[in-house]
Amino acid sequence: MPITPFHFGLGAALHGAAPKTVSFLSFCAANVLIDLEVLYKLMQRQHPLHAFFHTYIGATLVMIATICLFMGMRWFAARFWLPDLLSWRSLAIKPVALGAGLGAYTHIVLDSIMHTDIRPFAPFSEANGLHGLISLTGLHLLCMGLGLFGLAALSLRRLRAKGDKT
Template sequence: MPFTPLHFGPGLALNAAAPRAVNWPAFCLANIIIDVEPAYFILTHNPPLHRTMHTLGGATLAFGATVLAWTLIRRGGKRAQVPNWGDWRGENQRAVWLGALLGAYSHVVLDAFLYSEMRLLWPLGEGNPLLGVVSFATVYLFCVLMWGVGLGWWCVRWAKRALA
């Protein structure tokens, strides 16, 4: 998708449903890491845009990079005495891992429906068996709806706490 934040919707819905199980910032960071590659190729006018990071192997690299970044930020933030807004220091490591994993793999799967240049199965193979299985409109609508579901769920949760 040409607009990375669309990918954040499914993660927001998952986090709203299971806030202690799925870390949304890790989900988002994995997506951003993957889309650095096409951003670079857009800026350098060098197609194809979806190369290594938009594969199963690339998703695995993005997952690892996200977990590593989160670990370094957590350690550095403690040393630098960064405020603990949102209790980011107390975040469950398993939730970070799951958020990063779901973020990375959902990104390449959603994009695989859309882009013929992708080699989804690399390094296991060269093909993209998901191309065209779901339309552009369906993928975009799904992501936007997941934004709505996630935001709605969080608003209901917030309202219940405010009224309690």
């Protein structure tokens, strides 16, 4: 399934551990942009599904594109009305860049473990030393567990913030 939410579990954990340092929104955006390649390839019935954007070179370009997209939207929003869903306008560039980078590179790591057709170091190497490092079930459970940790950490922070206000 392209654009799987399992990747977001790691992003939730990173954001939950450091919410002012890692943008969950840019983490997710980078993941979605990378998996648009798979969606396109599925629709065109092309193989391999995990190609250029599922390499570290491709992920670097996606990270840059995510940051540029954010900056472009911020520029556009200063001139025209855009909805501020998820408070994206208040995000600083550093958390956006870190979230995009972590999102892009961890996407490659997680997919390298899971998929046989990924070549993360292409064009320099066809090797994928991470494939099968842990079972698919184990990987999914890890991602879900990290997501629950992230949600718990964020919830605890909000409860503490409310307690400090009263």
